[in-house]
Amino acid sequence: MKFGVDYYPEHWPRERWERDAELMVAMGIDVVRMAEFAWARLEPRPDVYEFEWLDEAIAVLQNVGIKVVLGTPTAAPPTWIAQSDPDTRPVDSHGIRMSFGGRHHVCHSNQRYRERSAAIVTAMAGHYAGHPNVVAWQIDNELGNSHNPLCYCDSCRAAFHGWLEKRYGTIDALNEAWGTVFWSQTYAGFDEIPTPRVTPNSHNPSLLLAWRRFCSDLIVTFMNDQCAIIREHDSNVPITHNLMGFFDKVDYTRMADGLDFVSHDQYPVGFWTEGSHLQPAHRLAMPLDFMFGLKDKPFWIMEQQSGPAGWETIGATPRPGQLGLWAAQSVAHGADCVVFFRWRTCLVGTEQYWHGILPHDGEPGRRYDELKKTVAALKPVMDRCSGVGAEPEVAMVFSYDDLWAHQIQPHHPEYNYTGVFSRFYRALHSRGVPVAIVGPGGDLSRYAAVVIPSPFTIDKTFAARLEKYVEAGGRLVVTTRAGIKNRENVVIPVTPPAFLDRLLGVRVSDYDCLRAGSVAVSRNGEAIGNGEFWADVLDEGSAEIRARFAGEYYAGKPAATRNAHGKGAAYYIATIPDDGFAAQIVDELCRDAEVHPVLTPPDGVEVTRRRTESEDIVFLLNHADAARSVAVPAEWEVILGDSAAGVVKIPAFGIAVCRAAR
Amino acid sequence: MKFGVDYYPEHWPRERWERDAELMVAMGIDVVRMAEFAWARLEPRPDVYEFEWLDEAIAVLQNVGIKVVLGTPTAAPPTWIAQSDPDTRPVDSHGIRMSFGGRHHVCHSNQRYRERSAAIVTAMAGHYAGHPNVVAWQIDNELGNSHNPLCYCDSCRAAFHGWLEKRYGTIDALNEAWGTVFWSQTYAGFDEIPTPRVTPNSHNPSLLLAWRRFCSDLIVTFMNDQCAIIREHDSNVPITHNLMGFFDKVDYTRMADGLDFVSHDQYPVGFWTEGSHLQPAHRLAMPLDFMFGLKDKPFWIMEQQSGPAGWETIGATPRPGQLGLWAAQSVAHGADCVVFFRWRTCLVGTEQYWHGILPHDGEPGRRYDELKKTVAALKPVMDRCSGVGAEPEVAMVFSYDDLWAHQIQPHHPEYNYTGVFSRFYRALHSRGVPVAIVGPGGDLSRYAAVVIPSPFTIDKTFAARLEKYVEAGGRLVVTTRAGIKNRENVVIPVTPPAFLDRLLGVRVSDYDCLRAGSVAVSRNGEAIGNGEFWADVLDEGSAEIRARFAGEYYAGKPAATRNAHGKGAAYYIATIPDDGFAAQIVDELCRDAEVHPVLTPPDGVEVTRRRTESEDIVFLLNHADAARSVAVPAEWEVILGDSAAGVVKIPAFGIAVCRAAR
Amino acid sequence: MKFGVDYYPEHWPRERWERDAELMVAMGIDVVRMAEFAWARLEPRPDVYEFEWLDEAIAVLQNVGIKVVLGTPTAAPPTWIAQSDPDTRPVDSHGIRMSFGGRHHVCHSNQRYRERSAAIVTAMAGHYAGHPNVVAWQIDNELGNSHNPLCYCDSCRAAFHGWLEKRYGTIDALNEAWGTVFWSQTYAGFDEIPTPRVTPNSHNPSLLLAWRRFCSDLIVTFMNDQCAIIREHDSNVPITHNLMGFFDKVDYTRMADGLDFVSHDQYPVGFWTEGSHLQPAHRLAMPLDFMFGLKDKPFWIMEQQSGPAGWETIGATPRPGQLGLWAAQSVAHGADCVVFFRWRTCLVGTEQYWHGILPHDGEPGRRYDELKKTVAALKPVMDRCSGVGAEPEVAMVFSYDDLWAHQIQPHHPEYNYTGVFSRFYRALHSRGVPVAIVGPGGDLSRYAAVVIPSPFTIDKTFAARLEKYVEAGGRLVVTTRAGIKNRENVVIPVTPPAFLDRLLGVRVSDYDCLRAGSVAVSRNGEAIGNGEFWADVLDEGSAEIRARFAGEYYAGKPAATRNAHGKGAAYYIATIPDDGFAAQIVDELCRDAEVHPVLTPPDGVEVTRRRTESEDIVFLLNHADAARSVAVPAEWEVILGDSAAGVVKIPAFGIAVCRAAR
Numbered sequence A, B, C: 001m002k003f004g005v006d007y008y009p010e011h012w013p014r015e016r017w018e019r020d021a022e023l024m025v026a027m028g029i030d031v032v033r034m035a036e037f038a039w040a041r042l043e044p045r046p047d048v049y050e051f052e053w054l055d056e057a058i059a060v061l062q063n064v065g066i067k068v069v070l071g072t073p074t075a076a077p078p079t080w081i082a083q084s085d086p087d088t089r090p091v092d093s094h095g096i097r098m099s100f101g102g103r104h105h106v107c108h109s110n111q112r113y114r115e116r117s118a119a120i121v122t123a124m125a126g127h128y129a130g131h132p133n134v135v136a137w138q139i140d141n142e143l144g145n146s147h148n149p150l151c152y153c154d155s156c157r158a159a160f161h162g163w164l165e166k167r168y169g170t171i172d173a174l175n176e177a178w179g180t181v182f183w184s185q186t187y188a189g190f191d192e193i194p195t196p197r198v199t200p201n202s203h204n205p206s207l208l209l210a211w212r213r214f215c216s217d218l219i220v221t222f223m224n225d226q227c228a229i230i231r232e233h234d235s236n237v238p239i240t241h242n243l244m245g246f247f248d249k250v251d252y253t254r255m256a257d258g259l260d261f262v263s264h265d266q267y268p269v270g271f272w273t274e275g276s277h278l279q280p281a282h283r284l285a286m287p288l289d290f291m292f293g294l295k296d297k298p299f300w301i302m303e304q305q306s307g308p309a310g311w312e313t314i315g316a317t318p319r320p321g322q323l324g325l326w327a328a329q330s331v332a333h334g335a336d337c338v339v340f341f342r343w344r345t346c347l348v349g350t351e352q353y354w355h356g357i358l359p360h361d362g363e364p365g366r367r368y369d370e371l372k373k374t375v376a377a378l379k380p381v382m383d384r385c386s387g388v389g390a391e392p393e394v395a396m397v398f399s400y401d402d403l404w405a406h407q408i409q410p411h412h413p414e415y416n417y418t419g420v421f422s423r424f425y426r427a428l429h430s431r432g433v434p435v436a437i438v439g440p441g442g443d444l445s446r447y448a449a450v451v452i453p454s455p456f457t458i459d460k461t462f463a464a465r466l467e468k469y470v471e472a473g474g475r476l477v478v479t480t481r482a483g484i485k486n487r488e489n490v491v492i493p494v495t496p497p498a499f500l501d502r503l504l505g506v507r508v509s510d511y512d513c514l515r516a517g518s519v520a521v522s523r524n525g526e527a528i529g530n531g532e533f534w535a536d537v538l539d540e541g542s543a544e545i546r547a548r549f550a551g552e553y554y555a556g557k558p559a560a561t562r563n564a565h566g567k568g569a570a571y572y573i574a575t576i577p578d579d580g581f582a583a584q585i586v587d588e589l590c591r592d593a594e595v596h597p598v599l600t601p602p603d604g605v606e607v608t609r610r611r612t613e614s615e616d617i618v619f620l621l622n623h624a625d626a627a628r629s630v631a632v633p634a635e636w637e638v639i640l641g642d643s644a645a646g647v648v649k650i651p652a653f654g655i656a657v658c659r660a661a662r
């Protein structure tokens, strides 16, 4: 399978199905995802299952050679559950039980909901186990979505207590770990611990971090329970789930462990997106690289944007070419299959304006024609690079602990962990340097350089791993607020960067929350950018000074340092760099680590590769709304796109693909 | 009756009443509205009625020749109802019962509240039936106001279920109509359907539209129940209610059906109004024309602003002249009686700063003196044109279905149905073209031209009526998003403008939500304005192109078309025009339909007329804060204001009136 | 005692305590506040008290000569109260009970919480009565803080009913006083009166003012109950409480009555502060003068900022010198003891980023070194002026009634009573004129001039006192909205300024809420500033016109008047002056009242004094981030700071102190 669509036969008259299947085949579709919101049609009354319509829909597709991914429908519990078990509905942070309506209107810890979920999954798995046309299972849909946040009901509170007891063993250990002595919050038993419902004041940050971890684990176990049922019935068919990039409610590194492969929903321009259809390439690329890193292998796009996306409001309309460009970008970053959401724009319900390939009237139009060409152009390219990725020389470490800890206490009102992460990613990406995104537990030894923005929470084991990495020759970059907290969100009583002091060769004795604006940074007296949000004041240390602050009472003090350590070196950035300063850091890092870009692209063009044993497939993606020319090495073969005399000309929103023998 | 005041004798010492009555007579007041918040004084304990004080107040007025409009006091339920029946208090969208306090702190479906309301209305009607000084009844006060939104209690939910059953007959019909197959929301019975309380996600837009209709009907039946009681006791006295212009919670076309005449509360500058006392004339005129259209006959102003309006905050102070100007504007647009709110500024309670004609100290001041002159000047004018309106040649269609459907799904975050409506109204109004505002069921055949902004929801019957109108020679203008939805808020699976395609001669195959800004529009290569919020991409059709987009990927495609049809023509505007583009459209429309303005006024001056069988009474209203000169036809007689050599000179915030024989 | 720290021995290992004590002594600390959040450690289970650890901590300090202030720990109720008595948790304005978490998660009217509070206070007072090292008690911590607003539970409602019955005697009296006839809100009994929970509409402003008074009294009685218990056991040790400047929930004039001396928490730059570390001096000085005025004697700073202040977000970092400057400012305005919050930055809980003198690592750094010097420099100065204040010639009257009434009805959306107050304070303060801030009941006869911004609520007694003050020679300034309401928040039916008309010699017959912007003010045809928010239109009266409006329909009408009365004069400002206009008013007032500044300081430098019987100690405080030179009279002796030839040179954020014999 290379290209698919998300399809809801239950939304359309039976007599339309064959026409849909024919139109799909005509544009090159070879797989369809179905059924993930069809619980009420599959089990209209408790324990009454109706699979005939789905059997028939699968058969219609099978007849034209289209395979099927089956979704378990637990994201859309039917009315009869809410009716018979009102406690399945979630409770908000004020303690108010929410209404039936929308989707995911459930509490994931609720026993009754979990029983009914297990029953429908068991029935489906039993019915479809071994079906020749079913090539994969998808669990639920975008787990953790639709809630903001999850649920604060009594069942969740009890589940939280159990989770805490398992983690801490005794209440004394928890009190000690969380520092509940503060403001007399010492607990006599686990059952006294509140969920973080609204209170006159702030909750303990250690409790808040534990709650985030618990909520993530709750979702992961909910998913894994379904995986276990399916595997019991149908052990040969792989299981996936559609993730949402840097969505913050679930630790995707843990979720990925339970899946055979990960899928991702890629919406470059949603109704929630500020501004126009023009989006910076790195913003779209970063989640794709994150998905690849989760299992260090290719992934699927289970929902690739196929038109304007909207609910009550509607996002900017993708321009001619953009839908194809974005699909190609997914492939370029490691998608082995791209499934478009959705086949046809829905007439009813909340997603009437979440446009599919076909418009409401069902007639092929601009989007169908464009994507048909895209599918035809990309298929041969995908034949060459299926199963492999970019093999980056640089890694970035993304940590849910650090994300959550910064969400709980952002320090500066505008500080945003993922935003800071993306500054470094952008600096690398815009230079044509492929980036691996790995979790804190990832193997770093494969990379010439590693960037860890704000490694805020830390322990001695992690510090030792970083030391070992640098000793062996690695180049490491970390920023301000490194080594501040332990894993319980408690401050480490050691001068920052705490356990990283020897590696980094610096000592932070004072700091400045930049509430009034940024601070200038210079190198050799020349301005090279600004520091934002936060600035450290460093004591003299062993590290070499690479940039200095050029303002405030710490003017002249180090803004960036480099500490040689073993065969490698560790950089400390004493602030959050703006784009200009970040570019300088990345340039120095690449020189130092001898990292080379695939190609240095012109502005607006993205370059990345997929590397097989014998060749690099290089993608040139023009995100600008004007044509761009790219000079490529003479030895490269242009396998998609127009070129002359070593220059590839790419139209606005167009793509080109080259191959380079290794 | 021509001029009145809203008066609360219960707020003032008995010994003041005669002085108030004398001051009223001295300024020309001939009618008073009373009692609409006096429930606690009329029925201090359940079933104990005290009418003596009100009898006496009426008598004091009668003695000086002032008539009375009696309000039923159900907008202000006394404490004893909330105390004995806490369920009468409304429930918010989270399911929380609100507190006693303010007014309208009730659920309109609550049986106990309806019983108590019926009882007090029965008692009042019984007591005052046939009273020679009572000239009209007002039901409640601004029904639907004070709530945002109404109520989500169990009683309302049950009433909603009943309403749905009546509308749909069977649950299968509802499921089919609403498309509840989406996200597994299929209902097994009406009793499963939720009110749209807060849920983790959005509700089905079809449910949301049904809820808006139900809430409107609930208010209308509440009002009609009171009308029935009064008519039983007092069949000769007309019944009215004070509406609030384009207030969005009640379908005023349905409400008006139950009334003998409509009244309106006109507050040009409230505490909620942005900016200064200077308000564009069309913003104030549009609700007045809407009121006239509801029953196609003159109306009353039951609350005409008489000073700064405020609760916690206070609006801009009306400048000398403005109060009189605004009263004259009400008359100019068809008010046969203008009642000022209020007589004297209240000392107590929430409306201490909702200023009356008299200040807090009760002494006549600037406002009394000004309005006394206004009353004297307008009375002879009103003698000439009572009972008639402007007889416009152009109509605009205002649809609650389209308003509500756009509120539920505004498409563009800044889109506002009433705001778009007012763009076309403004373009006509500022040219001196009187506008009739009618509902979708209104008779269009009387008008040379009809404008329907965004006729979003549509059915074949309505499409056929529009075709017939144009066939017979009418000129019709509709905008983008015409013919998208059926009456259930479900998308019609036909290429837009769906059933209007033949009439309009266009086909919308693609569109662009203008999230990044507006798109330029040109005619013959010359810029004539911009399109906003949305732009359609049209296929070639039978319609003549009248303007083209001058930007984006659809540059050169039609922005406005004209399709000759029968003896008439239909225009399609493929976007929401800004003021410049709207002016061009209206100019072309007036030429095409041979519509002529009353007079083309200078900037800041409003012109409108009331047309009797023999003459036009033409009003010239200067909303600018500087004097204006207006040239009028030689044959016109200036009956109010200064003129010389065919030029009428109007001071800042002043008025002039002419008569023109027909 | 002159300098202290807030210290939490329970947060740190026992083996650290001696080192902390030694470091304190080394920097000159002589007093420590403790225990105010330690309830769970002092009473881990109901009625089980553990004082040993606290005894030991006190002993460690006693050994090095440091005294102790003991806090009662009722701001941090332990989990066992919330567990056994869930009703102790507060209820929000929707009627939802809030969660355990943070601090002050209690209802102050809850009987069970008050019993448990009395028990712990009784136990502590019994245990520590007569302890030689305990020099003062602090009740609770920042009472009224952490809630926004207090609590709307049934217990509070019942307490409110009791409070109302005590105040009004009969329900008829309340109905009459509040004007409940408005909107039929007449109550049949006290038990019908709601707390001001959320309702579809606004509550009666008279009810809202009563509620604010009740909530304040509830806090005050809660505090006084604890005072009584302590005095019973330990009658010789003074009792204090840490107030929060212009915090609006408690009437501090009433709270101060129950205390032996007041304390204040001074945070010039909190996480909630807009902008940078540069804060205008008057903003920091005003609460200090308010604290002095509460008991007309020196006060303590119980929490003086000692580093960046933060919870989830963090405020700007104080620059080198600022912490010392701010401590000196507290002394300059009458603090006899300055206690820094806190000793060491906490590792755990909500206040991890509320930085202490020591950083997280416990090692003395920049802040320790700076404040050590400050302590050494200020101690000799404090020896000279302990026990006395500035003896200002000008007073300003701050009224909680007027604050609350304006919060309930701010008139103009941007109007802010304390902000208006600070405009006049700033004009005086920036000229080097010391200001006394007194309550409406304060003795005015001691002052040459008195400023009362917006004396909105008034009665005849207060009016008579003002008349008497002016008759005897005083100069009085009042602004617009003087004399509008009685003490029940009901409008007085007399032309404003009501009972002040004879004194002020003006009559307000019209007014303008300045929603569209400010109005120019001129004197002798020259622009001198602007009026904001509101402008009165005055009839001709006896008062002399000192400034006129230069715009709007009342151009030429008085903007400021002076009315000679007896031996004095009363000014009426018919608007809210901007800084320019306020400066003119204050200049004229000082000339008129023969008030002289201590010294006219250059921009950025604050000057104030403390006056003993024999000398003035004059403080020069440089709040600017650059050095400033100040010329001082030849006869002054510079006792702190550098001077040459009568010019004192003060570095950025530095201070100087002079003495001048009287």
Ligand SMILES: [Zn+2]
Binding pocket: A090, A091, A107, A108, A109, A110, A151, A152, A153, A154, A155, A156, A157
């Ligand atoms: Zn739950």
Ligand SMILES: [Zn+2]
Binding pocket: B090, B091, B107, B108, B109, B110, B151, B152, B153, B154, B155, B156, B157
């Ligand atoms: Zn209801």
Ligand SMILES: [Zn+2]
Binding pocket: C090, C091, C107, C108, C109, C110, C151, C152, C153, C154, C155, C156, C157
């Ligand atoms: Zn309470």
